[in-house]
Amino acid sequence: MLLLWLLLLLPLLAMLWQQRPSWLILLRHQVAWRVLAWEAAWQQRKLEQSTLHVGQSQQQALTWCLKRAQSPCCLPRGITDMSTFRNQLPLTKTSQVQQEESKEELLPPTSPQYHGEASLQATLLGLVTLNKAYPEVLTPGSSACVTPPSPWPGSVPWLRHALGRVSPLGAKDTRTLLLEALMFPGLRALEARTAVELLDVFVGLEADGKELAEAIASGKLGTPLPSRAAELQEALEQGPRGVMALNLWPEQPQGSYLLPPGVPFIELLPFKEGTQEEATSTLLLTDVQREEEYELVLTDHAGLTRCRLGDVVQVVGAYNQCPVVRFTRRLGQTLSIRGEVTDENTFSAALAQAVGQWPGAKLLDYACVESGILDSCDGSAPHYEVFMELRGLRNLSEENRDKLDHCLQEVSPHYKSLRRRGSVGPVKVHLVGYGSFRVLREALAACPSSSFPPEMPRVLRLSHLAQLLQKRVIS
Template sequence: MSSFRAVVLIFLSATSAAVAILVQTEALPRPPAVAAAVVSLCSLMGVSLLLRDIRSKVRGEGRTLGSLLGQYAALKAVGWLGKWQRAKLEADTLNVRKAQEETLLSRLRKNEHTLYGKRFDFASIKDSDTFRSHHPITTYEHYRDLVGRVASGEERVLTAEKPLVLAMTSGTSGPSAMLLSTKDTNSDFFLQGVAVCLDTMRRAFPATDSLQRTTKFFYTPTFRQSEAGIPIGPNSSTPASSRHMLHLYTTPPPAFQVASEKDALYLHLLFALKDPSVGTLESNFASTVYYAFSTLQERWQELTEDVECGTVSGTLHLEPHVRAELEALTRPDPERAAQLRADFGAGFRGIAGRLWPRLNLILAVDSGSNQIYGEMLRDNCCSGIPFYSPFYAATEGLIGVNLWPEETSRRYLLCPRSMFCEFLPESLLEDEAAATAATLLMEDVKVGQNYELVVTNAAGLFRYRIGDVVKVVGFHHQCPIVEFQYRRSQMLNVRGEKLSEALFLDALKEAVVQWPPARLLDYCCAESGIMGNCVGSCDPHYQVFLELSGVRNLSEEQRHKLDVCLQRASAVYRSFRIKGSIGPPRVQLVGRGAFAELRQRMMSSSLTSANTFKMQRVLRRKEDARFLLARTVS
């Protein structure tokens, strides 16, 4: 077979795969064979241009032509899709009321014949004002029994379509809730979120438009089955579920079958280290990237030996067929191992840029509870590498996208066709009657004001309080731009002072600066009421658990500085401290690794996976607080 004919056949296959991706997300119509044929015939006219384009792009070493062509076709397909979706988003921001109204009414029409739709007479609702006057604001308790009926197999209860997954929330707002995840919510997330953010990423970081592979830190979640056989677990699908995308990653397909997070992480790191031309490190959250570099620091010698010898560590508990498949993909590389030893020998500050000299980006959410992990990565292991925090999303679905990746503040444009959004003014949140009567729409909110989000999504939640408080920081045309502030359930409140996570973290960082050479690694708090008699004094106070590097002990004077910083940050807290209504915070220094243990403990007691886990900054379970108290070293 001639080389030209081989290229043509490979590209036809790659183009068909790319089209399959678009059809799978409903970006192209079915049947896929027809769409693929049209695109492929057009592509044949430019094979020479294609090859020239591929040669001009930075690409990984040791790649097959088929792998490069497959990735090229996927990038072109998703690139086209991203431009198209970005144009649609821009058009919607010019008339956000129209986009929101159409989104709401399409949800009501689709579900008007469900049990829930009939109960609230969706068929009679013709506009958002009528909807808001006829339907109450809801919390999870409003849906609990209905979700149970869905889990038992009853159809058309909340949604016209059967859910793909019964998704468990991360539990940062208390006990995990079980929500519906549908084809529509997945499609909205990919089309309005992933595609738009990839387009934004390539505009801001042109070097990412390459044929370099990505290291994706992803862990296969554990699912159980409902009575009706619907999967119950975290709302995250494995990359292995889309075989068309696997050539984009350094981790080979068999590794995505490994259930153990510890063993899967080792494999992610091993195959990433084998490829010096990695272009992007990706994960859902910055915390996952942080834990990856922590593991790299602990196991770099073992990993380097595997690279040198072309082996897969015998300490990993792998199924025999998985180990055999992985070992078939490895080969001894003493030259790369020597370079790795030199890189590690220079220390871990800036290690990411030395291990992967062509690394362009860290792609992970680093706002909210992940803020400190992003800061630590930028200050140490990933120094000098740009970060992009692409989404504002929850188990309920996509909320916003970050169109300004190069800015240090994490701002998100609300997506007017993903959810119908209402806003409860922060000043009214404690007055339930006033709050439920005073929701605002997108065009009504004011810059500089805080609001709790109330959403109607594509998966059976109507006027649902998700518990997030956001600040409106601007508008893009008519559409609000927000910054996440805090979750209502994660506020410290022992006397009605209500300190948010953001306020507490700012005060804590201010205090840590005054404790040289200490560096904050992790933290959380507990209100004294859940601690019982295990902490002595009965006056209301905060129990603060810190994991620090650089110090082994804290003096009483240092601990007092946190109290001073909290008083400076909150006038209400200061007034309670002056009156003696709140005692000083009890600051406990825990041993290294205590928070990693807590993380594993929390995940093992729920269906939350490493992909969706968020550290609770205010502990609500006595068992978790006592777990950390038992690991106090100072």
């Protein structure tokens, strides 16, 4: 009861304390963290119980999805048995689900939300974990929301006041929110609605940092702050540092994530690199093996489809009876014009090696296209075309462009063999202007069947998307 009263009083106190001294801000922040700690401790106990009894937890998650199904299902009424569900409902791929949704003209796509309890648990445990690993980023006045709106206050509305976000609320554009946030000397963390939008914010910060610093120094939004502008410029010159993803172990150098046994219902499909045959039988969370790779299969109540996401994870540990995984690759992001199958990891490794040989260059984003999509062979052998956005370099010599093809031959023996025989032509490299990939993501989001947030493909299969980048080539 005390906790409920505190939750009800905090928004009222936030409205009353418009003109508040610093000690009240600190007091409110401390009260908020006490409340958070109590509730997070309760959520932690619930997580412990669910991960210790995974079989029971997964059965409860599936039952919840079946009872709240929002679309017709091929299963007979009353079926709640896990084995029957997995045997009778076929696996589908993301592309198939999106095609069916576009045909049926369902409700407009919305941000995917877990069951409210799971969302609250993720929010609270995430905040507490972040505070333990990096306590300075959640002190009063240290965090800023730079996209309207942010997801965290959605589960716990009073957090926006209690934790002292520095940027004002309201429907403003991202650039204005970022500029206002950067004026605060205590800023330590930026918060956005999705990871993709946060990436765009950081890319924009790197590209327009000098301009933003000049706006702060000149007082574009109020009082000139030359010293703050100098601090910002110094920080930008040091380059980006910090955490880009949140998990239960954010201090670890490589991201690892707990697969919880709640909603959505999770299955894992065994994955073997280089094999032609696909596994048809999925495993539950308790059946996976350490160091093995699996494709994620999710089921929620919205579509009640056993959807293969195309994301491949490797099991790297366990949390009680639940697997801890690391994302390794995405299926479907492969280049293949002569049957060579150059996957995303292989190409990314070659590209990173090549960019490392370009003085001053930093890769911001890229996408690949098979030459047939753009109809750009012109009598030459089929080849790959790569569009990339760089920082620190506006032009590439032919010698530097050729380095990508050489690096790709080093990491892919099959590609090297095809190049030597002349069956495949050299990679063509194009530099695109700043903001090109933000425009690409906007075009992806505008597609009726697109997910939210839109998945950023490394290999473009649609000609109009490839042409969008082609029109923005600067070198």
